[in-house]
Amino acid sequence: MSQHDHSAASSPAVHDKAAPEGVEVPDAHAHHAMQNDGATMNHGSEDQHEGHGGHAGNGDHVARFRKLFWIMLVMAVPVVGFSTMFAMLVGYSLPGAAWTGWISPVLGTVMYVWGGAPFLTGAVSEIRSRQPGMMLLIGLAITVAFVASWGASIGLLDHGLDFWWELALLIVIMLLGHWIEMRSLAQTTSALDSLAALLPDEAERVEGDQTVTVSPAELRVGDIIVVRPGGRVPADGRVSQGAASMDESMITGESVSVRRGEGDHVVAGTVATDSGIRVEITAVGDDTALAGIQKMVAEAQASSSRAQRLADKAAGWLFWFALGAGIITAIVWTLIGMPDAAVVRTVTVLVIACPHALGLAIPLVVSISTERAAKAGVLIKDRMALETMRKVDTVLFDKTGTLTKGNPAVTAIEPSGSFNADELLALAAAAESDSEHPLARAIVAAAADRNLDVPKSTDFESSPAVGVKARVGNREVQVGGPYLLEQENGTELEIAHQWRDQGSIILHVLIDGEVVGALALADEIRTESHAAIAALHDRDVQVVMITGDAEAIAATVAAELGIDRYFAGVRPEDKASKVKELQSEGRIVAMVGDGVNDAPALAQANVGIAIGAGTDVAIATAGVILASDDPRSVVSVIELSRASYRKMTQNLWWAAGYNLISVPLAAGVLAPIGFILPMSIGAVLMSLSTIVVALNAQLLRRLDLNPERYTQQ
Known part of the structure; x- marks a missing residue:
């Protein structure tokens, strides 16, 4: 085929499929050089997840706490049943044999050493790091109960200090709370697990005239591999022969297959649905798009945020509050001549003051929200960006490739x-x-x-x-x-x-x-852009467009989409100054761009959002990555941010408020009117607080982040 051009404008060279195999023919068929102020993004890679409370939220911990919980529950039955104090409270008589009196102490000691080991170990770690918190309070509470109970069992202390049944219940309930917590945190890594499972176990590498089956780990850049119909691409690459409809939903969130032919990029984990292709490998291992997505999800789950730091600070203050309350309780009850009651009240205060729910309040919400986002094709790279999105009142869209498709129509x-x-x-x-x-x-x-x-x-x-x-x-x-x-x-x-x-x-x-x-x-305007802008307006968010195109083009697009303001003829290096201009007006700005030349503006904005991930997703300056190119996903991020903040606030108030109210009751401030909060009830209520916080966070899973629900009115 000869070369031609419809206009006097030049255009980048493209490869003509009519050329003989292995020969690349530059096609100067340049109708017009479309101006594009977008470019490509890159992935990073890493897979790590750090759990709450100093222990990893993974399957090993889930299995450990589940097993330990059931063993301790079985052991707690005879400990509670043969406890003298419990029998007196419930009103039944124990057998007269002398050996029955040692069942609770012996099994209670096993429970303290075995079942209490996670808390005692954590308490020691907190002491060494000089960061007292939840584990130290739990460890202190069960240790006080253990010592007091042995003292009562061997006659050194009043028999009223026989706390074996409370100790058993406390350990069982705390293990149950930790099991629920670990299971919840482990579930947040399911997005990472499902992404890792996308890679095939084997790859077919072309070696001369033959294909050899190898592990994807053995592939190197430049290798040619065969992807058969229905097969998954083992590593990022470029189609060197053939064409196929690719299912890229696991990467972009888009359900519609995309046609990929010679010269087009394909991503590891995507599926060739209708025909086979040959692919030249361009990235392997940690350099692939899939690994980059895994890294972003993991980093988001492990990163800290202002709300998390607030929860940590609150837990620290609560420790000193509980410690002070415990000391005052012990002194006051001792001074009024009731040393036994002083021990009981002090132990109860320490049990109820455990900031377990407070420590769980924020990490669980953020972990679940980042997982929900990842499943919807929204990758939260920076938790601070997620928190800030709820306050954004101006969204600045780059035009080409974001509001428009970047292709002529x-x-x-x-x-x-x-x-x-x-x-x-x-x-x-x-x-x-x-x-x-x-x-x-x-x-x-x-x-x-x-x-x-x-x-x-x-x-x-x-x-x-x-x-x-x-x-x-x-x-x-x-x-x-x-x-x-x-x-x-x-x-x-x-x-x-x-x-x-x-x-x-x-x-x-x-x-x-x-x-x-x-x-x-x-340049064709995305049909989704109309709905995205309408949805943002419904949420009182101003929409601004920025483009390097001429005034006439910008005005036409802005008028069609109902955009509030626009900046036309802006060079890439000047985009950041436009963001500053909006910020100088007191606006909180989210910048939405699709390319490297948007990086300065993405960095300057209060929240940088990279849209249209394609095969590479790693703009270091963006806090949020939208794997698809649907601008309606920006609305989903705002909704997720607002919902997450509501859950964080609810959990903080529930956890901290519960402790602030219950600690004085446990100390016995209402004792003069005859109300004393039993330690067993304190243990139940404290663990109930943890369960309520966990269940409240789980409600985030019901949040619908599908951008298709935002339709043009």
Whole structure:
């Protein structure tokens, strides 16, 4: 095929599929150089997750606490049942044999040493790190109960200090709380596990004339591999032969398959649904897009945030509050001549003051929210960004590739003479059907969208900087830009001036040398952009657009989408200054961009959002990555941020408020009116607080983050 260009503008070279295998032919079929202020993003990689309270929230801990809980529950039955104090409280008599009196002390000691080991170990770690918290309080409470109970059992202390049953219940309930916590935290890593499971176990590498089955770990950059129909791509690469519809939903969240042909990038974990392809590996291991997504989810779950630091600070203050309350309780009850009650009250205070629920309040909410986001194709790279999104009042969208598709589309058809619009488009599509240029594809796609019957063409020719020519039936059809009109002595249609003012690309259609109409093509606005902007307006968020395109193009797009403000003709290096300009007005700005040239603006914004992940996702300056290119996902991030903050606030108030109220009751401030909070009830209520916090956080899983629910009103 010869080379041609519809207009005088130049364009980047593209590869022509009609070229012989292994030969790359630069196609100068440049209708027009579309200005694009977007670029590509890159992934990072790492897979780690840190749990709450100094222990990893993984499957090992879940299994450990589950096993320990059930063993301790079985042991707690005889400990409680043969406890003298419990028998007195419930009102039944124990057997008269002397050995029955040692069942609770012996089994209670086993429970303290075995079941209490996680808390005692954690308490020692907190002492060594000089960061007292939940584990130290639990360890102190069970140790006090253990010592007091032995003292009562051997007669050194009053028999009223027989706390074996309370000790057993406390250990069982605390293990149950930790099991629930570990299971909840482990569930938040399911997104990482499912991503890791996307990679195939084997890959077929081409070696000479043969294919050899190898592990994906053995692949190297430059290897050629075969992906068969229904098979998964083992590593990032570029299609070197063939074409296939790729299911990329696990990476982008988009359910519709995407056609990938020679020269196109494919991502590890995606599926070739209809045919086989050969892929040249361009990235392996930690450099792949899949590994980058795993890293972002893991880093988000492990990162700290202002709310987390607030919870940690609150837990620290609560420790000193509980310690002070315990000391005051011991002194006051001792001074009034009730040393036994002093021990009971002090132990109860220490049990109830455990900041377990407080320590769980924030990490669990953030872990669940980042997991929910990841499953919806929203990767929270920085927890601070997620927290800030709830306060954003201005969203600044980069135009090309974000609000628009970055690809041309037919926006207007103007026939002249005896042809109507559909006939004109069908003839143009027939002439362009053998071309692979983006503008040619746009014309053919427009005809397909209208379900037009496109006639066959023959004798296809193209001419650099002029246009294409083909024979359709017994007529010669030409499509091209201004040089074609000049060459054929044709006259530009009057409407072309209006289209040019709007920034459109103009192609005229000639039949047998006579101008019979014109087509206007422009960067196609995403249908989702209308709904995204409407949804943002519904949430009182101002929408601003920034672009390097001319004023006319920017004004046209802004008017069509209902954008509040826009900045036109902005160079990439000047985008950050526009963000500063908005911030100087007192606005909290989220910048949404799709490329490396948006990085300074993404860094300057209060929240940087990278949209349209493609095959690479690692703009270091973006706090949020949208794996798909749907701008409605920005609304989902705002909704997630607001919902997460509500859950954090609710959990903090429940956990801290519960402790602040219950500790004085445990100390016995209402003893003068006859109300004393038993330690057993304190243990139950404390663990109930933890369970309530965990269940409240789990409600985030019901949040619908599907961007398709935001539709244009």
